[in-house]
Amino acid sequence: MRHRQAIALLALVGFFVALYLWLHALGVGGPLKCGTGDCDTVQASRWAMFLGVPVALYGVVGYAAILAVALAGLRPAAIPRRGPTLILAALATGGLLFTAYLTYLELFVIHAICRWCVASAAIIAIIWIVAAAAAFADLRRPPPP
Amino acid sequence: MNRFHVVLGALAVALTITLFLLLREGNGASAAAAGPPPAVVDDGFRGHTLGSPNAPVEITEYSDFECPFCARFATIQMPTIKEQLIATGKVRWRYRDFPIPGHQYGRYAAHAAHCAGEQGKFWEMHDQLFYNHSWAQTGKDPARLFRDFAKAAGVDLERYDACMQSGRYASRIEFSRQEGLNVMVDGTPTFYVNGRKFTRPQANSDVFKAIADSIIARRK
Numbered sequence: 001m002r003h004r005q006a007i008a009l010l011a012l013v014g015f016f017v018a019l020y021l022w023l024h025a026l027g028v029g030g031p032l033k034c035g036t037g038d039c040d041t042v043q044a045s046r047w048a049m050f051l052g053v054p055v056a057l058y059g060v061v062g063y064a065a066i067l068a069v070a071l072a073g074l075r076p077a078a079i080p081r082r083g084p085t086l087i088l089a090a091l092a093t094g095g096l097l098f099t100a101y102l103t104y105l106e107l108f109v110i111h112a113i114c115r116w117c118v119a120s121a122a123i124i125a126i127i128w129i130v131a132a133a134a135a136f137a138d139l140r141r142p143p144p145p
Numbered sequence: 146m147n148r149f150h151v152v153l154g155a156l157a158v159a160l161t162i163t164l165f166l167l168l169r170e171g172n173g174a175s176a177a178a179a180g181p182p183p184a185v186v187d188d189g190f191r192g193h194t195l196g197s198p199n200a201p202v203e204i205t206e207y208s209d210f211e212c213p214f215c216a217r218f219a220t221i222q223m224p225t226i227k228e229q230l231i232a233t234g235k236v237r238w239r240y241r242d243f244p245i246p247g248h249q250y251g252r253y254a255a256h257a258a259h260c261a262g263e264q265g266k267f268w269e270m271h272d273q274l275f276y277n278h279s280w281a282q283t284g285k286d287p288a289r290l291f292r293d294f295a296k297a298a299g300v301d302l303e304r305y306d307a308c309m310q311s312g313r314y315a316s317r318i319e320f321s322r323q324e325g326l327n328v329m330v331d332g333t334p335t336f337y338v339n340g341r342k343f344t345r346p347q348a349n350s351d352v353f354k355a356i357a358d359s360i361i362a363r364r365k
Contacts, residue, residue, distance in 0.1 A: 005149050008149075008153060009152070009153060009156060012153065012156055012157060012160065013156070013160065016160040016161075016163070016164055019164065020164055020167060020168075023164075023168060028168055033167055074149070
């Protein structure tokens, strides 16, 4: 149960990070608050869109899905079930792979780092570690009756 | 409701407030740069110039970045004027601000150009603002677009943001407008050739070339 709670909290933070980037892509608000990073270069690059959709929207949808599954898995009836844990692990793996691709683009193609993207990458990485560990532990246990 | 739900709810509220503040803080044209200044001070500045300081003819243009006639002049006539008159050393061009009161973002655009100007990029920003003039027709807050223009003009955005936030050139822009009123500017663009108001309705590169050539010929 603890791992689903942790994932829900992390997904909520990730959702807001992605939402901020998506709203910026839609033209809401002014320049990104980026500190020492180079968010403008990343957000203005052609890789800021994926299949015609702002990359941040994938983050919004992805984190919302993880949050929804984690909360659904916290219902008393769902707590002993393996399903939510395995779905969370699958979603987190998809998110981690997509983030790895984006981080590669930042480092080796765009040559600029967006602090908000790094924050999102860290969040999805932690979610993946927690989800993968929970799924591994679940699979080693005998299935619930 | 258990403790987890309380924590989750509190976190959601905190993140919503943070998001709201982030969006509000960075949003829109800063009032300091977009509006008239509280006080007008003469800082000795008399416009950005282009061309040789020793040119025999000086043309002063009073202009407004939001004015469509100014944009047409800047994009159609100015390239020829630059090539035939400024690059050849015949004319020195002086740009003065004359933001029209009814233009919502004219002052803001002028301020953006001055902020680029403090980094030596006034004319690059001038061109960005006039060549991409559709911003003047939308009525939308152009703060983000101008920032993109500044980036395209090669301006350091961190310094640009600080400059726009400070509104430090608002007084200079208003002083220029008041000087324009003193010399009877009655619309934009208005031109002065060696200090004399140019009243012809069709200001174009051919006319300016003829005037410059006649002034130079008289001096010989």
